[in-house]
Amino acid sequence: MSFVYEKIMGGKKGLTGFIILATLILIIFPLFLDAFRLNLVGKYLTYAFVAVSLVLLWGYGGILSLGQGIFFGLGGYAMAMFLKLEASSPENTTIQSTPGIPDFMDWNQLTELPWFWEPFTSFTFTILAVLIVPAAFAYIIGSAMFKRRVGGVYFAIITQVIAVILTVLIVGQQGVTGGINGITDLRTLHGWDITSDSAKNIFYFINCGLLLTVILASRFILTSKFGRILLAIRDKEDRVRFSGYDVANFKIFIFCFAAMISAIGGAMFTLQVGFMSPSFVGIVPSIEMVIFAAVGGRMSLIGAVYGTLLINYGKSAFSESFPEMWLFLIGGLFIAVVMLFPNGLAGLWNDYGHHITNKFVFISKAFSKLVPQSLLKKVEDAR
Amino acid sequence: MNMHTNTDFTLSIEDLTVSFDGFKAVDNLNFYLDKNELHVIIGPNGAGKTTVLDLICGKTKATSGSIKFLNSELTGLSEHAIVRAGVGRKFQTPSIYENLTVLENLEVSYPHGRGVLGSLLFKRNKKVLDKIHEIAKEIMLEQALDTEAGLLSHGQKQWLEIGMLLIQDPQLLMLDEPVAGMSVKEREQTAKLLNKISQGRSVLVIEHDMEFVARIAHKVTVLHQGKILATGDMEKVQNDPKVIEVYLGH
Structure with missing residues (x-):
């Protein structure tokens, strides 16, 4: 019991934050938001997976990945491929020149399903692919970079480059990827209509459950000795090496884990929103995710979720009225947060949260002191 | 003294050279460290003292030569493997988390x-x-x-x-200027600490403070331009005319 309490919940403080977040997304949102808004929050919460992964990677490990969209996209595309195959049954696609393959393949004069699409007819394979393909890809990138001790800005730039390459590849190979439009018209999962309100509701709760599980798993990692080594690597990488650790292995592990988390978010995005496109793979979404984590607090798993929700709420609220201003606003916000509140919302709460509670205590104490004295005075004056 | 390849030395460095763009920071160095010996390396700035420690702990790769720790070769091993073999290194500026x-x-x-x-x-x-x-x-x-x-x-x-x-x-402890920036009292405490922890292991120290060196060293080596100028006990080294000329005289 104490193991679960200390290691996974993160003690009293961690548990309180976790319960507040769980209450908010599991009870308050579903109670007070209509189906459309709730689905929107569900979409935002899929980005929160990436923001949480960046807390591990960037906040604790000091490894800034500006290409987490790669893994979000890989997870999302894997799920989209499965759903697209189901939507492209021969019965549904009789008007095509080759029935039984996805519509965009038919438009691009493909006459049979490419080999790497074949296994995505299996849901089990798809789930495994969502988890393993991004992790394996992260392992390859991570080994190539970290074993050679590429880090810092260089690593960030390389992840950006890979995000661009992947986007270009997806857009360019539209016959097998759906190109710039992405994979659209996803309707059913094992015959179950995923566009219905009830399905969206269920996905919302699955999404929340997965997100909370991911937060707990991440917390387990951060409270273990691994978490302290991660901080130590961020602080003084050389010292860690000279304490007998193979630093590259630690970085590769956390990079793969972060990739896996991001991919789960991507898969849930596809399920809830009903499509996947290259616009969630490239540089812009990848950097936006970093901003979510920064605003929420890059050292706080739970803060990252609030950061994501807040920025996305702001984005939909502002971009409705000032669509051109939004990018400037978010850019300015990012600079402001990094310069003024390096620990984001979570940092503000840690710094000033207790001031607020303390103030209440102080005022009530002062009040309780004031009242009897003034009363006493009055009593004396009366005498 | 026995100078064959396999020895009962904790550390034996033979013909060690490292050159950075032709500049030989360590030049054909031969150096031996006994079990339980506390050995201090002194020398003017740029003599190659820190580089020697960097070479032993794997931070810098040797151009040629051999570093044997308990008769196993360290050159070519990665840093963490050297640490796991039993070599500990303290850096010049405190390197803590x-x-x-x-x-x-x-x-x-x-x-x-x-x-x-x-x-x-x-x-x-x-x-x-x-x-x-x-x-x-x-x-x-x-x-x-x-x-x-x-x-x-x-x-x-x-x-x-x-x-x-x-x-x-660790069997070999390497300390780069352990009392730099310390107060007099802290130096005393550190000297005591070093004398205590050197029991049962070999310690290699780089230090400038001669008073402190005299207090802890079993043996002293003076390094100059990547080469050994003199080696022996404190008294012998202090009275060596070459040492006085390049180092102590200044």
């Missing part, structure tokens, strides 16, 4: 759970805590276990780094 507490600094240095999986499953049990307390007592930081390391005084940071090495129980 400022964001972690003293206890966590020592825990991270504790020589178990060094793999990814091992560190995830590592348990801070009584054995670990006992060891941490024992070391903390030795480095005079027992009262500061829960203090964030960044808040320690300069001298305490130096001690903490020594403690982080001690907890690994």
Whole structure:
């Protein structure tokens, strides 16, 4: 019991934050938001997976990945491929020149399903692919970079480059990827209509459950000795090496884990929103995710979720009225947060949260002191 | 003295050379360290003292020559493999994890759970805590276990780094200017500490403070332009005319 309490919940403080977040997304949102808004929050919460992964990677490990969209996209595309195959049954696609393959393949004069699409007819394979393909890809990138001790800005730039390459590849190979439009018209999962309100509701709760599980798993990692080594690597990488650790292995592990988390978010995005496109793979979404984590607090798993929700709420609220201003606003916000509140919302709460509670205590104490004295005075004056 | 390849020396460095763009920072160095010996390397700035430590601990790769630690070759091993073989290194500026507490600094240095999986499953049990307390007592930081390391005084940071090495129980301890920036009292305490921890292991120290050197050294080597100028006990080295000319005379 104490193991679960200390290691996974993160003690009293961690548990309180976790319960507040769980209450908010599991009870308050579903109670007070209509189906459309709730689905929107569900979409935002899929980005929160990436923001949480960046807390591990960037906040604790000091490894800034500006290409987490790669893994979000890989997870999302894997799920989209499965759903697209189901939507492209021969019965549904009789008007095509080759029935039984996805519509965009038919438009691009493909006459049979490419080999790497074949296994995505299996849901089990798809789930495994969502988890393993991004992790394996992260392992390859991570080994190539970290074993050679590429880090810092260089690593960030390389992840950006890979995000661009992947986007270009997806857009360019539209016959097998759906190109710039992405994979659209996803309707059913094992015959179950995923566009219905009830399905969206269920996905919302699955999404929340997965997100909370991911937060707990991440917390387990951060409270273990691994978490302290991660901080130590961020602080003084050389010292860690000279304490007998193979630093590259630690970085590769956390990079793969972060990739896996991001991919789960991507898969849930596809399920809830009903499509996947290259616009969630490239540089812009990848950097936006970093901003979510920064605003929420890059050292706080739970803060990252609030950061994501807040920025996305702001984005939909502002971009409705000032669509051109939004990018400037978010850019300015990012600079402001990094310069003024390096620990984001979570940092503000840690710094000033207790001031607020303390103030209440102080005022009530002062009040309780004031009242009897003034009363006493009055009593004396009366005498 | 026996000078064959296989020896009972803790450390034997033979024909060690490293050149940076043609500049030989260490030039054909031969150096031997006995078991339980506390050896101090002195020399003017740029003599190659720190480079020698860098070569031993794998931070810098040798151009040629051999470094044998307990008769196994260290050149070519990666840094963490050298540490695991039993070589500990303290850097010139205190190299500790400022964001972690003293206890966590020592825990991270504790020589178990060094793999990814091992560190995830590592348990801070009584054995670990006992060891941490024992070391903390030795480095005079027992009262500061829960203090964030960044808040320690300069001298305490130096001690903490020594403690982080001690907890690994290395056979060879290398200290680069351990009393730099310390007060007189701290120097005294450090000298005592070094004399105590050098029991049962070999210690290699780089130091400028001659008074401190005289207090701790069993043997002294003077390095100059990547070569050994003189070696022997303190008295012999201090009276060596070559040493006086290039180093002590200044």
